[in-house]
Amino acid sequence: MNILINLIPIKKGGGQQVATNFIEHISQASDMGFNIYVCCTENTEIHRLLVNADIEKVFAVNNSLLSRAVFSYKEYYTIIYKHSIDVVYTMFGPSLPKAKEVLTVVGCAYSNIFYPEVNFWEKWPLKKRLIAKAIDYYRLKTTLNADAVIFENESMRLRSKNIYDFPSERSIFIKPSVSSHLLKANSLTIKSSERNNIHSTKQILLLTGWHLNKNLQALPNIAYALNLKGVNDVIFTVTISKEHEGALSLIQEAKRLGVENYLNFIGTVSPFELEELYKNSYAVMLLSLLESFSNNIIESWAMKRPLIISDLEWARSICNKAAYYVDRDSSDQVAAAIKNLVDDSLLYNNLVNEGVKELSTYPSPSEKVKLQFEFIKRLHEKGV
Known part of the structure; x- marks a missing residue:
């Protein structure tokens, strides 16, 4: 099974720590039958780690808006069909566009889109508030458009079903792991x-x-x-x-x-x-x-x-x-x-x-990576 892991949205902060853990334990995916391809943002800490990792192919994308757009709507599809990608997993951030007969999975950490009763942007200036709400709308749509979602918060997973009617059988709650x-x-x-x-x-x-x-x-x-x-x-x-x-x-x-x-x-x-x-x-x-x-x-x-x-x-x-x-x-x-x-x-x-x-109730970094790949493998075998 060929899987493309999208780390492009992860450039710094907590997401970088999570991605670092993931990369360090990614080799076990090969034991589960995955051939791994990764796309990331060029010249980031994540990119430097990937260069030294045992991964089939790493695609580094320039951080400019134009480069990301070209990748998402042209180069991405070339990778999909050239390497016969079966699954695209976006760890955090908006999902890449859907491709025919390719399973799309996203990890979601956008808490505010699942707590609509909280006026999250209330203290922001009007212009920034409107832009932020537009981005939230895009994030919500791309998240719900995915075939499956991995949550790190059980409350958010339940809200995805109760508020937006996202099928519970296509989502999972996996606790985070410490660095x-x-x-x-x-x-x-x-x-x-x-x-x-x-x-x-x-x-x-x-x-x-x-x-x-x-x-x-x-x-x-x-x-x-x-x-x-x-x-x-x-x-x-x-x-x-x-x-x-x-x-x-x-x-x-x-x-x-x-x-x-x-x-x-x-x-x-x-x-x-x-x-x-x-x-x-x-x-x-x-x-x-x-x-x-x-x-x-x-x-x-x-x-x-x-x-x-x-x-x-x-x-x-x-x-x-x-x-x-x-x-x-x-x-x-x-x-x-x-x-x-x-x-x-x-x-x-x-x-x-x-x-x-x-x-003590949380998984180790290795256990968490295994749980993610097991979920993805189950979905793929079911033909979701």
Whole structure:
């Protein structure tokens, strides 16, 4: 069976980490009868990994809009028919166009298109909001047009059936897996004393790019609330560049409030830098309005770091008891949660232990890749 894996939409962020895991364990697909072909964006970390992987053929596409369009509507079909492709699997992102007698499978992480009751783009300027909604419409249509969908969130899978009537027999929920690099580091053996005394400051990690959904704009007010509570040994470490316009605006506001020393912008990091980043952190914070999932969640559990997260349906459906839930719109409540973790070692350790328990229910990177290919193989054999 010949399968074309589409990694073109994945260029950075959490998707890059997932794709890195996938590439490292992709060889087992050959044992299941798959001949593997991959398309990706040129000169990305994913492209560099693929060059060194044992894969039949890698097609690298320039990131320009014109190059992607030419690939999608011309070169793509040449690949399909020249190599007798049976299945096209888009790991994340819009599906490539359908081709006759070719099974199309997509992995979906677009949480907001399955939560229409949430006004996801509410805080965006009108022009950007209209563009974002148009993109969402395109993403929804290409997702539902696929022959099958792989979800990383059970709530989204159920909503695809209940809201959009997508056949449940053509979808599956597969839990994410933690990064191979963290597992190789044997992170679960980190001692409590190491966790609490890495630095004189307690770093709260926000592993994210800039997006209003992430609520980074609340950081100056959270820092101000911490300062009022007498907590002055905490620093927020954020993985966006200090030159980013969003970071500059936060720094300016923090200076106005007299709390600029609470903010630390370090820029983007590669999957290979994650271990050290988590080791140097005291806790992890995720204040998103919506997520299908987030690598931050399982990585915090694997690295024995407590997780502070939005008190919302999507978060509770994933984390159960393995997180400290807060009102993302209340800076005072977020600051109180951080203070409680600092003051209460029993609370801290209980959250860590719950995270380890929750993590034990998740597949390894190898197991997750196998589950994906097993699902695709079943569909193909059924002639879906």
